Amino acid sequence: MALAERTRSPRRTELIGIAARLFSERGYHGTSMQHLAEVLGVQRGSLYAHIGSKEELLFEVVTEGADRFLQRGESALKLEAPASERLRSLLVGHVETAIEHLDAATVFLNEWRYLSPELRALIQDKRDRYEAIVRDIVTDGIRAGEFRNDADVRFAARLVLSAGNWTYTWYRPGGELGPKEIGERFSELVIRGLQP
Amino acid sequence: MALAERTRSPRRTELIGIAARLFSERGYHGTSMQHLAEVLGVQRGSLYAHIGSKEELLFEVVTEGADRFLQRGESALKLEAPASERLRSLLVGHVETAIEHLDAATVFLNEWRYLSPELRALIQDKRDRYEAIVRDIVTDGIRAGEFRNDADVRFAARLVLSAGNWTYTWYRPGGELGPKEIGERFSELVIRGLQP
């Protein structure tokens, strides 16, 4: 059976969701097919009716995480607004994505390196595209005079990504601040740092 | 043999160094005793002459990483200087530590969660102390009027930690910029963001 046909199976989708949770909690190598099967309520051999391999499962989860970030990033880039506003939108979207899909985001950020070289390259490509989006926005801001023209674009972009990507390590649901507030505060600090 | 006695054995130290490298490259669960033994040039059972368990090895590496950060942080806190200068010193020291001991730092940041609850609590304590140091410096800066008094201390501290902690994911030795330059640029951006 081709992968594309299996993709729509509800049972398969359910399994991917379970994998996202367990991989984020115990790590990819720390999660066995046995663990996954127990949560799904099935024998471990039965999982192979829905997936081709354990790695395929990791790839699905990582891709899901990557695509969410990329989608949000691209819509922030396309906004008709000043660069600082687009940067704010991107950072808020980033934090929201990371928090609303905490499991997939955690696996995307932590476990993608355990993919085989071929699959990892596909993800690396999406990471590169995302980082390019951030750099483009910062560059626009410098050109428009919104940001200091001596700002180092690559460092500014990395500060933004660092702030967003570390969130999943300390955020726990039910805190006093929602995703949006967190993103707003981060972006305010970062944008102030970039202003002339 | 007590743990304290074994600690000074050169062979054991060598093993811990190998563990730092392999755990950082392949993850804790992705590294087997077999892998470690091969690099040391020994049968895997022989490793147990030097350590009590695989987890003890992880604990040693994580502790090494944690202590390095904590030591640098404490010396930055004690500096006789304005808060902005101490914050700069801390961030530079953080990045330097992360880069100079990239393996131990990576394991400390990534793999500590796989420790058993008892050992993990010991590390969590060090993490808390480190975060408290950052918060203290920011609070001092606000009190002294160096930083905006509407700055959110916890968010500022987290931005600093995020910037520092994400470094290991993208830094590769031999780049154009050294650890010190990287730390300086980050701290400049952050401190600007905090100024009134």
Add this chain to the structure above:
DNA sequence: CTGACCCAAACGACCGTTTGTTTGCCGACC
């Protein structure tokens, strides 16, 4: 001759994956 160091072998458990078979449900046809 004492320790530090290591080997060879084995322990039971678990790993990811494959196989052949069974189950229960579906729409199609008599």
Add this chain to the structure above:
DNA sequence: GGTCGGCAAACAAACGGTCGTTTGGGTCAG
């Protein structure tokens, strides 16, 4: 309306291999 083919889903069992760890005996330098 009843029966039957087909099919997705799951089972039980086994594959060869690896896991972390223990044991007992050997080697060799101080």
